[in-house]
Amino acid sequence: MKKKWLVSIPLLLLIGLLAVWSWNTAKTAYHLMGLRSEIKAVIGGDPDNIEPLYVFSLLNSVNQDLYVLQRNLTPIYPILPIFGRMAAQVEPALTYLDSLVNFALLYEPKIRPLFNEGLQNHVDLANLIDSFSEKEFVSQIDQIGRDVEEHRQRLDILKLPYRFQDDFKLLDKYLPFINLSREILPQLGSLTGADKKTDYLLLALNHDELRGGGGFITAIGMLSVQNLTNISIDLQDSYSFDDLSKDYPLPPLPLQTYMLADYWLPRDGNWSADFPESARTVQMLYQISRNEKMKGVIAFDQEAVRQIVAAVGPIQVDPQSNTWVNQDNILNYMQESWGSNVDSSDWWRNRKDFISILGKVIVQSVMDSRDINQVTRLARTSLNLLKQGHLMLYFNDPKLESVLASQGFDHGVSYQGGDFIYWVDSNIGFNKVDAVIERELKYTIDLRDPMQANADLIMQFTHQNQSGIPCEHIATYGEEIAYQKMMERCYWDYWRVYLPPGSQLIDYESAIVPGENLLNSQTWEGQLDQLSDLMDLSMIGGLLMLPTASQQKIRLTYQLPDGIVIFKGTKGYYHLDLKKQLGLNALPVEITVKIPNDYQFVDYPADSQINQNSLVYKFLLTGSDDHLIISYQP
Incomplete structure (x- = not known):
C-alpha cells in the first residue's frame, strides 16, 4: 500500500501541474482573444483617432499574454504538427505576433513622453531626431525587424483557421513600415542635417500642365535643413534660371519639334517618365545655370500643398490683409495670386512670388507649433503623397536612393515581368x-x-x-x-x-x-x-x-x-x-x-x-x- 502511495504522489503532482498549466494557458488565451476586437479596431480604425498611450497599453497587455503562452507552449511545439496543419501553425503564429509586438514596443520609450500629460503635446524635433538616431535603438530596430521578417516567412496564413486569416492579413500592412524603419533610421541624421546643413533642390510642379516627371516645373529653389530647427525655403520663378549665355544641351525631340525649343532649360528638365532620371536631368541643367550642387531633389505639386495645409491646419499668408488659407480655398488662392496685379509693369516677373511666400509660411507654421499631433499628421500625409505621386524625392547618395527604391517610393520605371x-x-x-x-x-x-x-x-x-x-x-x-x-x-x-x-x-x-x-x-x-x-x-x-x-x-x-x-x-x-x-x-x-x-x-x-x-x-x-x-x- 505504501509503495502505491509513493507511486501515486508524483502522478497526482503531474496531473495537478498539468491542470494548472492547462488552466493558465486557457485563461491567457481567452484573455488574448478578448483583446482581439480592440486590436482590430486600432488596426482598421482612423489613424487620426488613435491615442498612442492607449495603443502602448494595449500592446503591453498583449505582450504579457504572449509571454505566458510562449513559455507554456514551447515544450510542446515539436509535437503540434502531428495534430494537423492548423496545429502546426500555432508556433509560427505566436512567434510572429511576439516579434511584431516587441518591435512596436521599441518605440514606446521614445514616443510615450511626447504624449504625457502636462507637456501640451509639444515636441523638440531636434532631440526627437537624435533619440531615433541612437546607435543602440537603430541596432534593436534592425535586429527585431529581421526577426519579424523571418517569422513571417515561416507562417502560412492560409493554413490558419479562416476567422484568423483576415487578422494576420491586416497585420501585414505594417511590414513596409518595419522595413522602412530598418533602412531609414541609420540615415536619419544625414537626411535631416543633424551633422551639417543639408541642401535639397526644390521643384514646385504644376499638375495643370502635365509633364513626364509630374507637372511643368513652375518654380525652382532650395530647401536648407539643419537639425530640423533651422529650415529655410527659397523658391523663384523657373524662368529666372534661364541663362541663354550658357551651353545647354538640345531638348528631347518632341520639345524641339512641337514647341520649337532650341535649348533644354531647367524648367523642362522633368521630361522623362522615370522620376530618378528626371531628377538627375534637372540637377544637371540647374548646375549649368547656377553651378550649385545639392544632396537631392524634392518635387511637389498643388495637390501636395493642399493636403499639407489640411494636415497643419489653416495658415495666415498675409497678416496685413488678414488672409487665411485652408484645404478648401488654397487652390483658388494660388490661381488668383498668379493673376493678381496684372496692370503692374512687373506682373510677369512677380506672378509666382506667392509660391515662395506660401512655402515659408507653411514651414514656419510647423516649426512654431511643434505639436506632436500635427507632426504625426504631417508625416502620415507626406507618406500618402509619396504613394499617390504628388510628392517625389530623389537622393544623390545611392544608399539613400536605394531606401526609396526598396519601398517603391522612388517613382522609377522598371519592368519586372508580366x-x-x-x-x-x-x-x-x-x-x-x-x-x-x-x-x-x-x-x-x-x-x-x-x-x-x-x-x-x-x-x-x-x-x-x-x-x-x-x-x-x-x-x-x-x-x-x-x-x-x-x-x-x-x-x-x-x-x-x-x-x-x-x-x-x-x-x-x-x-x-x-x-x-x-x-x-x-x-x-x-x-x-x-x-x-x-x-x-x-x-x-x-x-x-x-x-x-x-x-x-x-x-x-x-x-x-x-x-x-x-x-x-x-x-x-x-x-x-x-x-x-x-x-x-x-x-x-x-x-x-x-x-x-x-x-x-x-x-x-x-x-x-x-x-x-x-x-x-x-x-x-x-x-x-x-x-x-x-x-x-x-
Whole structure:
C-alpha cells in the first residue's frame, strides 16, 4: 500500500501541474482573444483617432499574454504538427505576433513622453531626431525587424483557421513600415542635417500642365535643413534660371519639334517618365545655370500643398490683409495670386512670388507649433503623397536612393515581368488645360491563345471646358490675363504609352492634327514614335489635339511578347503592372480579360464581373501604381 502511495504522489503532482498549466494557458488565451476586437479596431480604425498611450497599453497587455503562452507552449511545439496543419501553425503564429509586438514596443520609450500629460503635446524635433538616431535603438530596430521578417516567412496564413486569416492579413500592412524603419533610421541624421546643413533642390510642379516627371516645373529653389530647427525655403520663378549665355544641351525631340525649343532649360528638365532620371536631368541643367550642387531633389505639386495645409491646419499668408488659407480655398488662392496685379509693369516677373511666400509660411507654421499631433499628421500625409505621386524625392547618395527604391517610393520605371502599362501625357500647348481634362483607360487582354496574347488599349480624353474657341498653338497669356483663361484653350498633348519589351503594334486609331493648328505648321499625319527612352520597355508615342467641349480616343492594338502568362501545371497566372502618371489625381480604369472557353477564373480582384470566360474589372487608380493578378484553370 505504501509503495502505491509513493507511486501515486508524483502522478497526482503531474496531473495537478498539468491542470494548472492547462488552466493558465486557457485563461491567457481567452484573455488574448478578448483583446482581439480592440486590436482590430486600432488596426482598421482612423489613424487620426488613435491615442498612442492607449495603443502602448494595449500592446503591453498583449505582450504579457504572449509571454505566458510562449513559455507554456514551447515544450510542446515539436509535437503540434502531428495534430494537423492548423496545429502546426500555432508556433509560427505566436512567434510572429511576439516579434511584431516587441518591435512596436521599441518605440514606446521614445514616443510615450511626447504624449504625457502636462507637456501640451509639444515636441523638440531636434532631440526627437537624435533619440531615433541612437546607435543602440537603430541596432534593436534592425535586429527585431529581421526577426519579424523571418517569422513571417515561416507562417502560412492560409493554413490558419479562416476567422484568423483576415487578422494576420491586416497585420501585414505594417511590414513596409518595419522595413522602412530598418533602412531609414541609420540615415536619419544625414537626411535631416543633424551633422551639417543639408541642401535639397526644390521643384514646385504644376499638375495643370502635365509633364513626364509630374507637372511643368513652375518654380525652382532650395530647401536648407539643419537639425530640423533651422529650415529655410527659397523658391523663384523657373524662368529666372534661364541663362541663354550658357551651353545647354538640345531638348528631347518632341520639345524641339512641337514647341520649337532650341535649348533644354531647367524648367523642362522633368521630361522623362522615370522620376530618378528626371531628377538627375534637372540637377544637371540647374548646375549649368547656377553651378550649385545639392544632396537631392524634392518635387511637389498643388495637390501636395493642399493636403499639407489640411494636415497643419489653416495658415495666415498675409497678416496685413488678414488672409487665411485652408484645404478648401488654397487652390483658388494660388490661381488668383498668379493673376493678381496684372496692370503692374512687373506682373510677369512677380506672378509666382506667392509660391515662395506660401512655402515659408507653411514651414514656419510647423516649426512654431511643434505639436506632436500635427507632426504625426504631417508625416502620415507626406507618406500618402509619396504613394499617390504628388510628392517625389530623389537622393544623390545611392544608399539613400536605394531606401526609396526598396519601398517603391522612388517613382522609377522598371519592368519586372508580366504585362505592363504606363500612360504618360505631356502638355505642349503653353496652357493649363490638364485641369479640365478627364481621362479614362480601357484595356482588353485576350488570353484565349496563350501562345499569342493580343491587347487592345483605349485612351479616352474629354475636354470639360465648354467655351468654343479656335485652336491656336501659340505661347501667349492672351488679352485677358487670368489663370482660369489658361484653362479655356485647346489641349495639345504628346502622349506616350510604355509596354512590355517586345510588344508589337498591329493597328491604331488616332486623329490627324492639321498643320494650321501646330506651332511648326507641319501636319501630324499619325506617324507614331516607337523608339523608347526607357530601358527594357517598349514605347508608342504620338500627338493629340483636343478642342474644347469635345472627346477623342486613341486606340492601340498590339501583340504582347511570349511569357505574359505563366503556367504552373494547368493553372495560368496573369500579372498586370499598371502605373498612374505622376501629378494625376486619379485615373478611371476598365480591364477586360478573356480566357479560353474551357477555363474558369480562380483568383481575381473583388468586385470583378465575370461572364463565362470574360472578366471585367473597373476601378479608380489613385495610387502611383497597382498590381493586378488573375489566375485561371480548366
